[in-house]
Amino acid sequence: MHFDDTKRSLFKRKKEITTDNLLPWIIDAQQFLEKCTQCADCISVCPENIIIKGDGGFPNIDFDLGECVFCGKCADVCKEPIFTATSASPWQKKALIKQTCLAHENIYCRSCAESCEAQALTFQLGISAIPIIDTDLCIGCGACVAPCPTKAIEIKELK
Template structure:
């Protein structure tokens, strides 16, 4: 008999891995099938944001910093996992939830101040909610860590 709770636990772990994939990983199933968990991408990342995740698979942890899209993770991998680094790194963008302090009329612009692409802007006024220019946002995660309320996530946006 199949234990549904165990199957759902695996499904949640798989979703966590897939939601935090490295740049230039376009085929999620190919990644899960071919990644040998050798850690070459982890050791080659100069930003140290690639960590060992569930099941030993490498994942991005934006709480440790931002991705500079240097391509070293893809260059160091010997497996058929990554697309060419000349292509767009990924289709991730920043998303701001209602946990943002601006929704509570609290002044905070830490996300905008940390964005190297200047993709976050604020309307005139002290407690303006940040707006994301999706054309400028590259999903690097620079805005993630500075947010004091964890209101920002980096998610697929195709």
């Protein structure tokens, strides 16, 4: 009988864990991965229900489910030393618009701007109005992500 060891990888932890949408106020992604117990307390306490079990079972924010209101409950409920004080800035993430935006196809759509409470989105005039994000006003809450019909907006850490 031949033993197929490739199937064992289903039960092994991936070498690389995606850390794109970790929770706000995380001190350091590596420290988070080392010390998070995956207890899911942060998931159950989130009033917006946007925290899910993500890559490797670690909590992640799914902006397709809604926006983060930065209530701080996820950081407050955590028993591990992986969060900064919630009085500090939650993160340096901002919204980024990809080429799949309908405006690049000359289709009128302003769903992103209509959902942005911070009014960080404006439109460049032309044949079609191309959305422009004011990174000084954008807080990276993700309110613009879910309403986008082409999933052309993502929240990313500024480097």
